Amino acid sequence: MKVKVQIVIEYDELEEPLTEEVACLCRGDLLPETLGLTLEEGKDLLANLQAKMVKHQAVEYVAQQRSCPLCGEPRGNKDQQEIVWRSLFGKLRILSPRLYTCSCQPQKKKSFSPLATRLPERTAPELLYLQTKWASLMSYGLTVGILADVLPMQTNTQTVAVKTQAVAEKMEGELDEEQIMFAHGCPAEWEALPMPDGRLTVGLDGGYVHARDGDNRKAGWFEVIVGKSVTYEGDAKCFGFVHDYDEKPKSRLYEVLKSQGLQMNQDITFLSDGGDTVRDLQFYISPWSEHVLDWFHVTMRLTVMRNTAKSLPDHDDLQNVPEILARVKWYLWHGNVFRALQLLHFIEMDLEIFEIENEVARKLLKAVQAFGGYIEVNRNFIPNYGERYRYGETISTAFVESTVNWVVSKRMVKKQQMRWTKKGAHLLLQARTKTLNGELRDTFCHWYPSMVSTVENLPLAV
Numbered sequence: 001m002k003v004k005v006q007i008v009i010e011y012d013e014l015e016e017p018l019t020e021e022v023a024c025l026c027r028g029d030l031l032p033e034t035l036g037l038t039l040e041e042g043k044d045l046l047a048n049l050q051a052k053m054v055k056h057q058a059v060e061y062v063a064q065q066r067s068c069p070l071c072g073e074p075r076g077n078k079d080q081q082e083i084v085w086r087s088l089f090g091k092l093r094i095l096s097p098r099l100y101t102c103s104c105q106p107q108k109k110k111s112f113s114p115l116a117t118r119l120p121e122r123t124a125p126e127l128l129y130l131q132t133k134w135a136s137l138m139s140y141g142l143t144v145g146i147l148a149d150v151l152p153m154q155t156n157t158q159t160v161a162v163k164t165q166a167v168a169e170k171m172e173g174e175l176d177e178e179q180i181m182f183a184h185g186c187p188a189e190w191e192a193l194p195m196p197d198g199r200l201t202v203g204l205d206g207g208y209v210h211a212r213d214g215d216n217r218k219a220g221w222f223e224v225i226v227g228k229s230v231t232y233e234g235d236a237k238c239f240g241f242v243h244d245y246d247e248k249p250k251s252r253l254y255e256v257l258k259s260q261g262l263q264m265n266q267d268i269t270f271l272s273d274g275g276d277t278v279r280d281l282q283f284y285i286s287p288w289s290e291h292v293l294d295w296f297h298v299t300m301r302l303t304v305m306r307n308t309a310k311s312l313p314d315h316d317d318l319q320n321v322p323e324i325l326a327r328v329k330w331y332l333w334h335g336n337v338f339r340a341l342q343l344l345h346f347i348e349m350d351l352e353i354f355e356i357e358n359e360v361a362r363k364l365l366k367a368v369q370a371f372g373g374y375i376e377v378n379r380n381f382i383p384n385y386g387e388r389y390r391y392g393e394t395i396s397t398a399f400v401e402s403t404v405n406w407v408v409s410k411r412m413v414k415k416q417q418m419r420w421t422k423k424g425a426h427l428l429l430q431a432r433t434k435t436l437n438g439e440l441r442d443t444f445c446h447w448y449p450s451m452v453s454t455v456e457n458l459p460l461a462v
């Protein structure tokens with residue numbers, strides 16, 4: 001049998017509809033592989049349908065532009081060009097006539113191309129969307145391969161990379177200007193606000209990405225900050241940026257919190273490792289926020305010191321060091337920074353005596369001094385962890401760890417040879433977090449209002 005697929009086009013101005021054939025499919029014996037459409041036939045069918053549809057839409061649009069909107073006189077044909085339009089269903093060459101401008105008004109140009117003016121981007125938003133979405137989740141190479149597998153189109157990694165960056169740059173352009181202070185209003189206004197739904201918990205952590213610097217094989221690494229914000233109901237959103245590249249980290253964080261319903265009387269808990277980068281970021285976002293030093297980072301450093309202390313020389317003055325370190329931990333767990341620092345100071349004094357003759361003592365002394373400084377700098381962010389823990393409150397940024405993996409590792413450091421420029425990594429992070437948060441489709445619908453937002457857009461963030 002033969003199956004013909006035709007389309008019927010009804011122009012408003014034409015009485016008779018036009019009919020055109022888009023496919024003719026022949027079938028013999030029924031076999032599992034010949035029942036219905038094959039992948040190739042499906043792709044051909046879509047490509048042909050797209051080509052015909054686009055052609056007719058273009059013809060209609062140009063016809064509508066033929067008469068001058070001011071005086072109604074027809075605008076003469078100058079010549080005809082072709083524009084290339086990249087869509088999900090193929091790369092199309094569309095005839096684009098150039099028309100003379102009308103002389104009823106003074107004009108800057110003698111002629112213009114209605115279609116070229118109407119389609120300045122030359123790429124279908126639908127294609128841009130899908131390309132960005134996939135490229136943010138997998139490598140550019142895989143994206144190119146999968147697009148070609150399921151759709152009648154070909155592209156290359158270079159194009160996908162450039163377009164994905166362009167989309168991310170557009171998103172960046174819409175981010176509000178950076179401010180030192182995002183909290184606004186006064187206490188009386190905050191009191192008058194309705195009760196927020198509950199506490200927001202924000203964890204900040206860092207990851208590292210291989211740097212690319214021309215042919216320099218020793219370009220090293222740079223730091224990427226990743227965060228996760230969780231509402232009282234457990235809805236999570238993630239964000240990320242390249243430290244010392246991003247000029248609007250606060251604005252970025254504020255944007256995420258705002259999308260989760262942040263209001264000025266909101267309780268927010270920020271948890272971080274206490275590094276300078278993240279410490280500055282969390283301030284002045286909301287007046288009612290609290291800042292907690294991540295317990296995990298505290299214990300990790302103490303564990304390393306206790307292990308080192310096991311190799312100290314056998315001497316009466318040093319045998320108590322591991323036990324004192326255990327007490328330091330106990331005091332910190334209960335938020336007693338004063339006692340913890342005091343004990344650290346005692347250890348320092350003991351170690352100083354052995355510093356010159358013993359390498360372990362010297363090493364441990366350095367670590368204890370550094371740790372003391374760390375606790376000192378972050379003393380305002382050290383709560384009574386034990387109490388928080390008993391009340392089921394978060395004390396560690398461990399809940400961000402999987403997000404760091406999601407946002408950074410899986411896409412950006414899986415292969416050792418993958419190297420990034422700060423700009424490239426930063427922009428990809430923006431596309432990636434938008435996709436993971438399930439916001440990419442909405443962003444496109446905001447840019448292109450006639451794009452329908454019915455596509456399933458579940459957040460992927462964990």
Ligand SMILES: [Zn+2]
Nearest residue numbers: 068071102104
């Ligand atoms: Zn005119």
